[in-house]
Amino acid sequence: MTPESMTPASMTKGTLAALIALATGALCWALSSTIPALGNWPDAWTLPAVSWIGAGAEWLIDLLKPAGRLVALVLGYPMEWARMLFVSTPWPLLIGLVTALGWHLGGWRMVALGALGLGFVVSTGYWTESMNTLSLVAVSVPLALLAGGGIGIAANEFPRLKSAVQSVLDVMQTIPTFAYLTPLLVLFGFGPVVGLIASAIYAAPPMARNVILGLERVEPEIREAAIMSGGTRFQQLFEVEIPSAAQQIFVGVNQCLMAALSMVIIAAVIGGFNDIGWEVLLTMRKAQFGQALLAGFVIVVFAIVIDRMSGVLAEPRRHFDSRITYTLMAIAFLATAITWGRLPDPATYDLFGSTADFVDSTLGAFTAANGAMLDSVKNGAMFYFLLPLRIGLDDSVLTFTWGFDWTKSMTAGWFILAFAVGGWLAWRGHRVVGLMVIIAAGILQTGVSQLPWPFVLVGIGVLGWVSGGRKLALTVSFMLIAIFLMGLWERALLSLYLSGAAVFACAVLGGAVGLLCAVNRTAWRVVQPICDMLQTIPLFVFLIPVLMFFQIGEFSAFLAIIAYAIVPMIRYTRHGLTTTPDEMVEAAISSGATGWQIMREVRFPYALPTILLGLNQTILFAFAMLVIAALIGTTGLGQSIYLALGKADVGLGIAAGIAMAILAMIADRLVQGFADEQRKALGLKT
Amino acid sequence: MDGRKRGDLEACRGCCHKVTPGKTSAGADHAPVAPAIVCKGLWKVFGDKGSQHLSSALGQEEADTEAVAASLIDRGLIPAVRNATFDVHASEIFVIMGLSGSGKSTLVRCLSRLLESTSGSVHLGGEDLLQASPKRLIELRRTKLGMVFQHFGLFPHMNVADNVAFPLKMQGQGKNERLQRAHEVVKLVGLEGREDAYPRELSGGQRQRVGIARSLAADPEVWFLDEPFSALDPLIRRQLQDEFLDIQARLKKSIVFITHDIAEALKLADRIAIMRDGNIIQIGTPTEIVLNPVDDYVREFSRDVAKGRHATVASIMKTNGKLPTLNKSGPALNLGMTLDDALASCVSTYKPVPVVDGEGKVRGAVDPADLTAALQVDHS
Incomplete structure (x- = not known):
């Protein structure tokens, strides 16, 4: 929640941005059947940039x-x-x-x-x-x-x-x-x-x-x-x-x-x-x-x-x-x-030859014995989280996956629910959050890989505007248009979806672990060496254990990305939460705050810029790993880069690499923008 | 930082009975030989194309400093030093005093050419420092200029001896030669035996001694000190001030000393220049600053300073009319005595005064001399 959303009467930057994004999304959704060009970026509009x-x-x-x-x-x-x-x-x-x-x-x-x-x-x-x-x-x-x-x-x-x-x-x-x-x-x-x-x-x-x-x-x-x-x-x-x-x-x-x-x-x-x-x-x-x-x-x-x-x-x-x-x-x-x-x-x-053989046979036995369990973990994550995110609820909810088919009336019900929750939040004064809930419901309904391009363009643009003003908005929009023109948009969306899902998981899990480590020293003593270790391991090695249990596929890639990218989130969250200046904590204590109140009201707001930097690192790490994970079967830009390597296709390799870098840079600028904003609000930066 | 409290404490130091060594060489009416530094019309303007704007402003405003500065500010520039003009006499401690933002640090950096001045001249024995070529400048710094920094500026990767010998190394002196000289200077600042220590192993006071030693290693003629004692706690500061005066009594450098502390300025200075908003608003001996402040700003500075501790008898005595004859047994005052000391001497001729209680009964007697003595702060 931004500080602006506290002022009730006037339309704030955040509310305005969310409304614009919502309106664009709704428009695209409504018109998608009549004007197909609003869905996927039309091939006719791409430049043969790759060649x-x-x-x-x-x-x-x-x-x-x-x-x-x-x-x-x-x-x-x-x-x-x-x-x-x-x-x-x-x-x-x-x-x-x-x-x-x-x-x-x-x-x-x-x-x-x-x-x-x-x-x-x-x-x-x-x-x-x-x-x-x-x-x-x-x-x-x-x-x-x-x-x-x-x-x-x-x-x-x-x-x-x-x-x-x-x-x-x-x-x-x-x-x-x-x-x-x-x-x-x-x-x-x-x-x-x-x-x-x-x-x-x-x-x-x-x-x-x-x-x-x-x-x-x-x-x-x-x-x-x-x-x-x-x-x-x-x-x-x-x-x-x-x-x-x-x-x-x-x-x-x-x-x-x-x-x-x-x-x-x-x-x-x-x-x-x-x-x-x-x-x-x-x-x-x-x-x-x-x-x-x-x-x-x-x-x-x-x-x-x-x-x-x-x-x-x-x-x-x-x-x-x-x-x-x-x-x-x-x-x-x-x-x-x-x-x-x-x-x-x-x-x-x-x-260690015999150990290796032993590991192989044990692993074989283990996967044979627990195959059903491993499969259900994998399928659960795929069916209930990754697939809906990728292709939307309407396409992923089938008898085969969820046990029933998604119907038009469910769509209507889904949106009514989203509007109810969003409206309630807005009524309570959290207008931006309320609008975000509705937008998120829309994204989940459509699926990240099928998002209409005008919505993504406008959405990223207004995010840039809120986080860093007009200049940033223009910068990120132009970078995005470059991907459109290169004709790599569909693949970029696939990359965006997988790294987005992994980053989301990292943020939730890593944030929770970071919080735990901030309040509990013993937990940090256990987690710290693990973090040190994970950060030292070359990217490549992360693929081995996930392959052992979950074979080639998107879910393995997802896990490998999380394992690599979660570390900065944990570290920065803990660091941010534990480095609040003593006099601020003392002031809160002498005002009669409880431990959790101090955490929520003092430590967390003060730590937010640091946590955002951690998130930023996590995003960059996720993109880096995404390409490596192409080795074990992902779709999207990473795969293109890997294929280009095999075919020595310089154009595709460079173009996909640039597209990947652009996605990373957009994410980087946006998060840095928000972190800067927060730091300014805290008076940590002039 | 509690500047005022520190000021009070330091002010007590002013009531010393001995005349401080630095002050003997040049007084208010002591004619200087040849000035060591002549600074004329020095301007430092921060901002884009400062020198163009300055020359056009100087052309328009006909050398009225305030008008020129106002015009520069209108153009979005910052005139940090405005038309600074002063001389520093040979072997004099010239203190530049001002609050933060008054331009004093900028001024000393212009004098040492750590910053390039926008216009003006700084003559050093007939040579304009501001016109010196880069090569000549390096030579001057190697031989004639020394500088001490507020936060010491010690090289963390060198021990005390190497830090002190660094200027000599720059000159290309051999290792034995320069370490021997370093040893001498280290001894001068009282750090003998700590030559092998690294800066991180030293206390603040010791670090600044190293800074002082380094700036003296090449035996410069001109010595710049930029708030050298401001980062130290009051007791150490006082100690280093005294040692600084001792060193100066022996070496007789021409010194530009920057401080924000009026008590320090009064204690150390032969002459003081007071800066505000980039202007030098008054130059004078400590007595002149205390007794004849040029405006309310300067008066405000010396408000907390007990005038008796800084003004000397010379500043208030009458020289016309009939002078009393010298009485061998009675009191007599010296020209250099502070007013406090003079008062104590005069009072000693009075008789003890009885002290009575509520009923008018005499309970004891107080000698006026004891009274003043009790009010004096111990000097140890």
């Missing part, structure tokens, strides 16, 4: 191809060297060195993490595959760090560049990962170099972003002190500003590493490099879930080791006795020398 983009991109790619192939050739060398280095280094040496590094960075905790983590990797027999993956990361990360650092410094030095750089970085972050792959594949040719370059491109923005942020946050007086000490610009930057920003920059290094790892694994869908991501994909396709899970664990272990060790860099430095570092290194060399030539090929280790 234009394809032709343009192919022309450009043809132009760049010689250079691209040269780059691929040149990058092939360090990649091959890194691969040789990692694969031929005896594993005792590598584990010993990582352990020594762990001590140097973070003491015993990191030693344990390094030794146990890599020890696990060796014992699974996936050592070679892991080293192949690691060698790609080892080459792509320095490239990404250099590029990102360079861009960040350039943006800092030339303020005119900054806003341009920042908007490019924003867009790059919203373009789904797979969309990078198709043009790169055509440009650089088939092979692991594409994964390398894609991962470098994908991992550079977080570095650039953090370098910019870190340099921006250097205290003005520290800058001034460097100037007054007589430093040249070069000295100021490299002696003072960059070292002062080191912690933030190391946050960038950490994010860069994680992004590179995640992308290298996703790029495995191209195949051809015998890496750990490919192993997951292969075993998953063969339905060897025990093995897939094991390979997935190897990825998770790598992600955790890399994340925690590089994360230490972003904390205030502590010094650990370097004698122990050297001792650990000496032990590593000694162990390598002793075992030299005697260790069998690490590919033959199979400590």
